[in-house]
Amino acid sequence: MAAVPLFSGANLGGSFWQRFVLWADALDPLLLLAPADEIRRTRLLLQNSGKTLSEPIQDDQMRKAFLLSLSSVHPDTDKIIPVLFRPPAFLPICLPLVIVSSLKLRAKATFFSQFVFHSYTTGFNLINGNGTTKAEEYSIQEKQIFYSLGAISYAACVGALPLVFMNRYTLKGPLTELVVRKLLPAPLLGLTSAFTVAVVRSPEFEHGIEVMDRNGKVVGVSRKAGEKAVKETALSRGVLFGTTFFLPNVLTHFAQRAKLAKTPHTLAVMRMLFIMSVLAGMLPASLSMFPQRGEIKREDLEPEILSSTEETVLFYNRGI
Template identity: 35%
Template sequence: MSALCLQSSVHADSGDVLPLMLRPAAFLSASAPLVIASFLPHTNVKYALLWQFFLQSYQTRFTLANRNSSAEKSKKLSSRQLLLSAGTVCYATCAGSLPQIMIYKLGVSSEVIKAVLRTMLPIPLSAAVAFISVYTVRSEESQTGIKVFDSNGNLVGLSKAAGQKAVKETALSRAALFGTTAAVPSLLITLLWRTRVIQKSSVLIAPLRYMSVAMGFGLIIPISFSLFPQLGTIKKENVEKNLQEAACDGLLYYHRGL
């Protein structure tokens, strides 16, 4: 157990100790309150933007801290990474608040349209925002490449193809996490709405929504993190030609990141 805790506290590439709140083990406790607050039906666009800003800022910082940094010569973030991160936070904040912005800025009065914007739109929107955010923040790995190793653990070189695969897998896992989290409360409320208890006590809908978001998020995190293995593999024919000869068993290995 202590070995597992130590591994989750240390970055796989640099060996540096990760900040407490940016460790995989702290992801649930740090993100859950922000996720719940961001899914609230806010009465003001400002509050929706504020909570989305907090959530997207943490997600971006977590992605940066747990990226594959094996090809980076300096431990400091480059100016390009900082600009991409800042732009990602701004974009994701606005995109994540889109349902609330549409309701209040466009003056939507139809309850049916409001329900669609608050329950249905966040599902694909949350997944898309999460995917694009990870893909943008870690785009440098796709362009510079990441270190790949043979089956004996020997360094083979830098591979852009492996970098692209690592980023794509992480982006897909994060999209699955937030898309599913957005879907759980909508599906649960739809199923429970037919019961007599909910029909008689509609005040229960709000606490049930918050509880379902928290439970769904907590249950999906381990599935999302393990959707693709941390020790990723890439086939010999999919890497650069100068690296193919080193793939004795037909595979090369890399650290995917989170």
């Protein structure tokens, strides 16, 4: 478990808006430049201060330390997250992948772009999931890697399937183009993004995750808490990418009708700007949809946990 009780006290940032503002600051790409020694000093500073999220952080130095820790360190294992898979790296890496995936490519190119996109997001899901899953007789990591490869391949195939179907049966026309090129990509990407989260993090609801009381003391391992954590994260990821694909198409359509773009090149640039703006706004919003420090009622837990505590509400790390 983490040496610093980042998830003690109130939910991460309190209300949705407070969490949104906190994540907006924690997603600053400049935080990726911090060296490992500085991150370790930050953890030590937080540990010595005894600060928790139930207390407002007034000191500017403490706030910067907390943001660096939130963006760089896994709360369960207390290990520094690899740079490419830290939350601040998600937007810079995903943006070009989303833009390429949204282009009118052929089936093979669409499959490749979707494969690369889901490979990165699956790696992000794997590294930033709950780190307290326990199991015997085999390696959780090996199982997750095997599941990840299957989920990535399946998601990429689903993304390219409409184009394959359209080309195979020569179903070309304005209506088919509208459905396959503009209407289907958003829900498909949202569903496949949620699917990869559920598959990669399936050991969390198969074997359970640690649940704690409000003081951070572990009282048991719960499959129901793991299921709740994975469902919430999968939903937030589906909303993130579904909206990022859908809303720019709508905005581009109205910009085209209003004749704001005089040339196809200008329209393409506007569409990229729309994608960048929506993704930049939706990323902290999706991370803020559910509290990072998840809550689960005592009566919703397994009988063996009920008998070991009198707490009415228990807590767990939801992961991101």
